[in-house]
Amino acid sequence: MAAVGKRQAGCDGCGQTVPLEELTTVTMPDGDAAVCCPACVPHARAAAEKPASLDQRRGTCDGCTGEFLESQLEAVTLPDGTTVDCCSSCIADAPQRDGDGADETTGADGTESETESLCRQCHELVREELFRVTTIDGRNERLCASCKDEAEEAGVVRDVELRKSRAREILDVEQGASDDAIREAYHEHVKRAHPDHKSGSRSAFQLVKNAYDRLREAEFDR
Known part of the structure; x- marks a missing residue:
């Protein structure tokens, strides 16, 4: 609202300059306030009554x-x-x-122990590694298998990150494998999966690479 003189100001709707006492403040759905002249007040109030998107x-x-x-x-x-x-x-x-799941927890004696993880959708504790899901509106969620499937069916999922348990299956390494063992398994599998190899393909090569990247990420998470 631009003030003009002592007793006049501009309407946020039409921009006309009117006396201050004729202006009305209307709160919009996004929380902002609009100062309007008598002619614009009905339109502003109608907009304010609409539910926010x-x-x-x-x-x-x-x-x-x-x-x-x-x-x-x-x-x-x-x-x-x-x-x-x-x-x-x-x-x-x-x-x-730790929302990634039961198979990544270390007990007091240094050995890995099983625990429960909380799904952010159904709020149930489950004994499984949760899926790291990115929704179409940019939210990052940790979901159990059932909630992940429901979200995909509803069309609200943009991306699902490879689970660490699945990454270990792809590289054929045990839970708790050392960094050297993971790296060695990667080099072995990526050679066989390379598109230039008889048994390889572009999709298999990418899958092995994604698995290695996921376990490398898990290494930095610890």
Whole structure:
């Protein structure tokens, strides 16, 4: 709203300059305020009564309590199993539960032990490695197999990352294999999978490479 003189200002709708006392403030679905003249007020109120679209809906970050678009908030599962919504700044500071699943947990004696993982969709504890899913609106979720399948059927999935358990199957390495063992298995399999090899193909080559990249990523996650 641009003030003109002492008692006049511009309407945010039509831009006309009218006396201040004739202007009305209308709150829009995205939370912004529009200052309108009498002629524009009905149109502004009609727009304000429309439900906000998915991109306009706003939520509160459970960390800093700031208000953000829902698409800018991400669900984070805390070590106690509680799921909270956080902005990008608070995600980095939030203590997160290991959401990749039971087969990646190390016990107090240094051996790997089985635990449960919390699916962010059904909120059920499952004894399986969760799928790391990216939705079409950019949200990153950790889902059990059933919820992942339902999301794919609903057409809301953009990408599903290869699970570590599947990556180990592709490279034929055991759980807890050393970095050297994983690297050696990769070189062995990638040679056979190379398109120039009789038994290889482009898709097989890419699958082996993806498996190695996933296990390398898991190495840095530890």
